[in-house]
Amino acid sequence: MLALRLEPETEERLAALAERTGRTKTWYARTAIEAYLDEMEDFFLAEARMAAFVPGKAIPLAQLKRDLALDD
DSSP states (O other): OOOOOOOHHHHHHHHHHHHHHTOOHHHHHHHHHHHHHHHHHHHHHHHHHHHTOOGGGOOOHHHHHHHTTOOO
16 A cells, blocks of 8 residues: 655646546556556666676677568
8 A cells, every 4th residue: 555645736636637537546646656667667677788788799780680581
């Protein structure tokens, strides 16, 4: 379980959106958090991969296309 406090303006916007759409404030909060987590997980995975990148071990795109038979 998670409880959080929102700024009054944010709370009002969320309540208005929920009322207009027939969804709950909880649904919107959960959906937003899940989307944010997806983005942050992707970001930190990419950051870790870039930190581990070794330039001399990269495969040139042209070679990769040939190896995978993707040449035009």
